[in-house]
Amino acid sequence: DSGVTQTPKHLITATGQRVTLRCSPRSGDLSVYWYQQSLDQGLQFLIQYYNGEERAKGNILERFSAQQFPDLHSELNLSSLELGDSALYFCASSPQGGSHPYEQYFGPGTRLTVT
């Protein structure tokens, strides 16, 4: 157990819909990262937040958005869903000033199926 929680575990929705994925980082971790893993694209970085502020952006579509709240939990919003958005979405967190700069703790993921 990494200490990172994600809800829901599974989500099935239709094309055109909007969903929200939630992530709670490990206690004390200020950074939250979102990744998407699909069969054809592999694991891809989407976006990072640090203490409420957007820190880095990767291959995140304009239909997707995220935020980090004052209690440090984060939400990833996916809208106008397409079949190709079906994937595993992982959230990860990392501590400030950890012993390993690239050590991240991943949650169990949310499996999104768009039908």
Place this chain on the structure above:
Amino acid sequence: LAKTTQPISMDSYEGQEVNITCSHNNIATNDYITWYQQFPSQGPRFIIQGYKTKVTNEVASLFIPADRKSSTLSLPRVSLSDTAVYYCLVGDQGNAGNMLTFGGGTRLMVKP
């Protein structure tokens, strides 16, 4: 952005030592080399990280030659439960955050 190249797959048997080599010719001076393990339908798990020479922890060893253009993850005496995908990553110093850039990984199959 330093790209990494590693074998797509490897097979081994229980009790053997497994060495997975990763090539990163364009590694930058400040980049770290990090390895992650991922089981099916689970999030990746940090294994080990190094900058140069050799690093060892309770799970694995990481060997990095002086030119740092490659690295080798060594798993001693693997078991069936080590069957997983192993990712070699090089720290992306071009962005403000320590985002991870995953390549295709090496799918390790451990057989009885």
